[in-house]
Amino acid sequence: MDFGFILNSAVLGIGLAMDAFSVSMANGLHEPSMRPEKELGVSGTYAVFQFLMPLLGWFCVHNAACRFAVIRPLIPWTSLLLLLYIGGTLLTEGLRRKAETDAPDCRLSLRFLLLQGIATSIDALSVGFTIASYHTAMALLASFIIAAVTWLLCFSGIRLGKRCSLLLADRAGIFGGLLLIGIGVKIFLRG
Secondary structure, eight states: OOHHHHHHHHHHHHHHHHHHHHHHHHHHHHOTTOOHHHHHHHHHHHHHHHHHHHHHHHHHHHHOHHHHHHHTTHHHHHHHHHHHHHHHHHHHHHHHHHHOSSOOOOOOOHHHHHHHHHHHHGGGGGHHHHTTTSOHHHHHHHHHHHHHHHHHHHHHHHHHHHHHHHHHGGGHHHHHHHHHHHHHHHHHHHO
């Protein structure tokens, strides 16, 4: 393990975390009053998923490659459907909130958070193929670096979203929902 390995893992983490960063930003837009502890927890959830998925992919390559090949075409569809559902819900809430004078509870639920974690990290399963030549310790370290980069980017994304929410005021939920739907479509088209 050398500097090249660490740099490669960090760059891989940046690439994998872009969807989670965007979703984190949407979460900050949707819940501008999110407490710092929750920001840490939300960004930590994405980091955990980004840690587990490459390891799961690595495990599949080593132990169940033929079974993984069957589900691989379903990955973009799964991400698309999850993010369309979450984004559509946020969009509907944002439009309803704009029509109502009462501001409903707009906190991110655990269910949505877990769905977002899966949807934004499911493509990291395929990273298991790129790290297939790593021994167990290297695969763990690479996944840890990916998770650390993801956590940092997602935490920053939430903070950025919260700041932008102040500028967008009552349109933040609508923008966040559209952003999630766009990310789902992008993941789907990228395949």
